[in-house]
Structures are given as C-alpha cells and as structure tokens.
Amino acid sequence: MVQTDIRSQAWTRYWASGALHSCDGSFAIEGEGAIAAFWRAAFADAPAQGHLLDLGTGNGGLMLAAARALRGWRLSGVDLSRPILPWLEAGRDGDRIQLFAETRMEQVPLPSGTIDLLTSQFGIEYADHQQVVREALRLLAPGGRLALVIHHAESVVTRVAADELRALDLLAADDGLLEATIAVLPHMAALRGGQEPGQAAHEAREAFNRAMRDASMLVDALEVADVLGQTQAGVQQMLVAVHPGNLHEALEKLAAYRDELAAASVRTREQIEAAMTREQLDGFLAGFREAMPALETSTLRQDGRLIAWAVRGARAD
Ligand SMILES: C[S@@+](CC[C@H](N)C(=O)[O-])C[C@H]1O[C@@H](n2cnc3c(N)ncnc32)[C@H](O)[C@@H]1O
Numbered sequence: 001m002v003q004t005d006i007r008s009q010a011w012t013r014y015w016a017s018g019a020l021h022s023c024d025g026s027f028a029i030e031g032e033g034a035i036a037a038f039w040r041a042a043f044a045d046a047p048a049q050g051h052l053l054d055l056g057t058g059n060g061g062l063m064l065a066a067a068r069a070l071r072g073w074r075l076s077g078v079d080l081s082r083p084i085l086p087w088l089e090a091g092r093d094g095d096r097i098q099l100f101a102e103t104r105m106e107q108v109p110l111p112s113g114t115i116d117l118l119t120s121q122f123g124i125e126y127a128d129h130q131q132v133v134r135e136a137l138r139l140l141a142p143g144g145r146l147a148l149v150i151h152h153a154e155s156v157v158t159r160v161a162a163d164e165l166r167a168l169d170l171l172a173a174d175d176g177l178l179e180a181t182i183a184v185l186p187h188m189a190a191l192r193g194g195q196e197p198g199q200a201a202h203e204a205r206e207a208f209n210r211a212m213r214d215a216s217m218l219v220d221a222l223e224v225a226d227v228l229g230q231t232q233a234g235v236q237q238m239l240v241a242v243h244p245g246n247l248h249e250a251l252e253k254l255a256a257y258r259d260e261l262a263a264a265s266v267r268t269r270e271q272i273e274a275a276m277t278r279e280q281l282d283g284f285l286a287g288f289r290e291a292m293p294a295l296e297t298s299t300l301r302q303d304g305r306l307i308a309w310a311v312r313g314a315r316a317d
Contacts, residue, residue, distance in 0.1 A: 002266055004080065008102065010266040011058070011081035018086045020061035022122055022271075023157055027307060029065045029121070034300040035149060038310050042119070042147035043069040050116035051076065053139060055105040055132070056123020059083045060097075066119070067093055073116075074098075078105050079123075106131035108139060115139040121149040122308070125274040125284075133287035140315045146292065148311040149300065151275035156305045158275045161268050163222040168265040170218055171231055178258050180204070180211035181235040182251065188239055189247040208239075227261070281309055291315050 014022070021028065027035050039062065049072040054062050057077030064087050066075050077085075078100040085099055100109060105120075105127050118136055136146065151158055171177050187201035197205075215232055219225040234257070242250050276284065281297065288295055295313035299306055 002270065004104075006266060007270060008081045010263040011079070012083070013260070013263045014267060015059045015081060015083035018059070018084065020059050020064065020087070022058060022267075027157070027302070029061045030068075034302040034307055035121070038149060038300060039065055039119075039121075039147075040069070042117070042145075042312065046070055046073070046117065048072045050074070051114055051141075052117040052119060053078065053108065053110065053115045054123070055118070055120040055136075056080070056126055057083070057099070058123070060085045060088070060099065062119055062121050063097060067097065076100065076110065078103050078108050080104055080126075106135050108135060110139060112138050113141045113144075115144055116141055117145045117147065119147050122151055122271075124148055125150050125276060126270060129284050130287065133284070137288070137291050137315075140291075142315055142317050144315045146288070146295075146311065146313045146315075148309075150281065150309040150311065151271060152299065152306060152309050153275040153277045153280070155275070155307050157307060158272060160224045161271050161275075163224045164227060165265065165268045165272060166222065167218060167225055167228045168261055168268065170214060171228065171261060172258070172265065175207065175211060177208075177211040177215050177231060177235060178254065178261070180208040181238065182254055184208040185238065185242050185250055185254070186247060189242045189244050189250075192242065193244040227264075231257075231261075276309065281311075285311065288313060291317065 027033060029039055030036050043066060050070070051074045052066050052070065054060070054066070054075070054077040057063055057079050058081075060077050060083065063075045063077050066073065074096050076098045080102065082101045083099065088097060103109065105124070118140055124132055140146070173179075184204040184207070187197065187204050191197055191201065212232060215228050219228050222228075238250050238254070285295060285297065292313035293316055295311065298310045300308045300310050
C-alpha cells in the first residue's frame with residue numbers, strides 16, 4: 001500500500017481545486033440521480049437534532065447537503081488529507097460544522113456513543129476495514145444510524161478509473177510521453193535557435209513520435225481516455241511553441257504536470273483497490289451485523305448503469 005503521507009498529499013492536492021465531490025457531475029449529492037435520492041432518503045426521517053459524522057469527507061459535499069437538510073444538527077467530517085471546504089462560511093455554519101483534517105477515520109477524536117448518523121460516500125472503504133468498523137461502532141449512539149455509499153468493483157465509476165489508470169501508467173512510463181517530451185523539448189528549442197539537429201535530436205524526436213503513437217493506440221483501445229488526449233494536445237502545443245527563451249518555463253510546466261498526474265495515479269489506484277465485490281462487501285459488513293441485525297445493502301443504478309453499493313442500518317441497542 002502507498003504510504004499514508006503520499007495518499008494524504010494526493011488528496012489534499014485534489015481538494016485544493018475546490019471540487020465538492022470525487023465523482024462530480026452526473027453523480028451529484030443533491031438534485032437528480034441515484035446518489036442524491038439515497039442521501040435524501042437517509043436524511044428524510046431524521047429527528048430535529050442530532051450529530052452526523054461523515055467519514056472521508058473530502059471537501060464536505062455531503063456535509064453541505066446535510067447542512068441544508070438537517071438544520072438543527074451538528075455536523076462533523078473527518079479526512080486524512082487537508083481539504084478546504086470551499087462552501088463553509090465562518091459565522092454562518094461555522095459553529096455547527098467541524099472538520100477533523102489530517103485525521104484517520106480509524107481514530108476519530110470524538111467521545112464514544114455520540115454519533116446519531118454515521119455517513120460515508122466513497123470514503124469508508126479506503127480505511128483499514130477492521131479498525132474502521134470497530135471505530136464506527138464505538139462512535140454510534142444507541143439507535144444511531146449508518147448510511148454508506150461504497151465503490152463497487154464492477155461499477156461504471158470503477159471501470160472508468162481502471163481506464164484512467166492505464167492511461168496514467170502509460171504516460172508516466174520511462175519511455176512514455178512525459179519523459180519523451182522532456183527529452184525532446186531542449187532539441188526543439190535549439191533548432192528554433194538556429195542549431196543544426198544532431199543524432200541525439202533525431203533519436204529524441206523518434207522516441208517522442210513512438211510515445212505519441214503508443215498513446216494514440218491506447219486512446220483507441222479505451223472507453224474513456226480524456227487524460228491521454230489532453231496530454232497529447234498539450235505536449236504538441238509545447239513542441240510547436242518552444243524556443244530558447246521559454247524552454248526553462250516549458251520544462252517547469254511539464255514537471256508540474258507530471259507531479260499532478262502522479263498524484264492522480266495514487267488516487268485512482270487506491271480507488272480501484274478500495275472498490276468491493278459482493279464477497280468483499282459481505283466480509284466488511286460482517287463486523288457490523290451483530291450490532292446491526294437489520295443492515296440492508298443494495299446497489300445504486302442510474303440510466304441502467306451500476307454506480308455503487310448502498311448500505312443502511314441502525315444500532316439495535
Ligand atoms: C474518494 S474520496 C471521497 C470524498 C468525499 N466523501 C466524496 O464523496 O467526494 C476519499 C476520501 O477519503 C479520504 N481518506 C482515505 N483514507 C482515509 C482514512 N483512513 N481516514 C480518513 N480519510 C481517509 C481521502 O483523503 C479522500 O479525501
């Protein structure tokens with residue numbers, strides 16, 4: 001498994017963009033769609049007051065939806081990374097909403113038996129399973145409820161992630177498009193500065209062309225290949241525009257882009273690893289069943305496509 005600080009940094013980087021949700025767009029938390037309907041139902045018959053804790057909250061998109069639906073509730077979120085909660089206005093909601101950043105959900109600094117609704121959307125499955133089940137049961141109040149949306153190993157979300165990871169792996173390979181561009185750019189700049197191309201320049205150009213061809217082949221093979229197409233277009237532009245005066249800047253830009261893709265690769269890889277088959281879900285939930293005999297699992301589907309597992313339960317005692 002990738003080191004905790006690298007995982008945390010990869011997510012901090014993502015949340016710095018201001019995104020509210022890791023699979024935004026058609027799978028929004030509010031409005032239309034299966035995920036929104038699940039959360040509406042989870043909040044529907046809640047009492048006027050209570051304490052919700054959201055595990056792996058990221059930028060707190062779910063806390064924002066809960067802030068609107070559960071007006072008298074206290075809301076807490078926990079995340080391994082350092083999200084920015086761009087929607088939170090100090091003074092308006094600040095006193096009832098609390099974020100535990102850089103905190104593992106396996107060890108939440110809240111007293112036992114104080115949580116009335118424990119939620120997680122594409123979060124709980126990233127944690128150590130045994131530890132997080134134990135922690136969730138410690139935190140839940142008697143009668144406290146559980147509502148989870150969990151990555152499904154066969155969902156469209158996981159399939160897209162698998163395509164994205166193949167694309168990211170190809171781009172980051174030693175002979176991939178990023179390294180090939182870094183190698184060819186100085187030669188192109190020298191050429192524009194009036195130098196004759198030597199053997200090294202020819203070889204670098206050939207390696208670049210090969211990497212471009214490999215990328216195009218993968219674009220054809222994948223269902224979703226946005227990152228490949230975007231990178232191809234971006235490096236082509238760089239090649240056209242580079243000259244001795246902007247070479248340094250172009251190389252710095254490329255290095256920053258490589259770091260960004262490396263972080264995306266960490267996130268995508270762990271998303272795929274976290275996604276659960278039926279058997280894995282049953283194994284994970286077994287830890288809850290004694291305290292929650294009526295635990296219900298289902299799948300969320302939208303436009304005929306499988307999106308995620310859904311889990312609801314309540315502590316019997
Ligand atoms: C896929 S994102 C989901 C974020 C948000 N719930 C959403 O629906 O968009 C997973 C989040 O879980 C966090 N995470 C991963 N492992 C964690 C852990 N052990 N404890 C707390 N947070 C964790 C990551 O930092 C990341 O922000």
